[in-house]
Amino acid sequence: MIRNALCAALLGAICGSVHAQSVVGTAGLLTDAAGRVLYTFDKDSTGKSACYDQCAALWPPFVAAADARATGEHTLVTRSDGSRQWAVRGKPLYYYVGDSEAGQTTGDGRGGVWHVVRDSDKAPAEAGSYRPRDY
Structure with missing residues (x-):
C-alpha cells in the first residue's frame, strides 16, 4: 500500500513537472531538459503506448503540456486517459523510477x-539501444 502511494507520488511529481521536448544530453542520450x-x-506500437497501470508506475510517461506542438522527429501520442506523451518518431518516451539522478x-x-534512446553520432554503440533514423 505504501509502495503504491510512493509510486503514485513519484509519478505525479515527474509527470506534473516536465512539459518540454526532449534534448540530446552530453553523453548522446535523449533526456528531458x-x-x-x-x-x-x-x-509499444508506433503512436500508441502499451504501458499503463503498474507499468506506468515504474515507467512514467514523458508527458507533454496541453499546448505542446510536435516538431520534426518529436511527436505526440494520446494516452487512453486523454493525456499526451512525447514520442520520438512515433515511439512513446518514458522515465524509469529506478534512475535517481540525471544521466x-x-x-x-x-x-x-x-531501451535508452541514443544519438548514434555522440554515443557508443550498444545492443538494444534505440536510434531513430537520422537522429
Whole structure:
C-alpha cells in the first residue's frame, strides 16, 4: 500500500513537472531538459503506448503540456486517459523510477524491452539501444 502511494507520488511529481521536448544530453542520450534519461518500450506500437497501470508506475510517461506542438522527429501520442506523451518518431518516451539522478541509465535493457534512446553520432554503440533514423 505504501509502495503504491510512493509510486503514485513519484509519478505525479515527474509527470506534473516536465512539459518540454526532449534534448540530446552530453553523453548522446535523449533526456528531458533536466538531464533525466528517456526510454522506449518494445511493446509499444508506433503512436500508441502499451504501458499503463503498474507499468506506468515504474515507467512514467514523458508527458507533454496541453499546448505542446510536435516538431520534426518529436511527436505526440494520446494516452487512453486523454493525456499526451512525447514520442520520438512515433515511439512513446518514458522515465524509469529506478534512475535517481540525471544521466542514470539503470533501466536500459530491463526485461529486454526497455531501451535508452541514443544519438548514434555522440554515443557508443550498444545492443538494444534505440536510434531513430537520422537522429
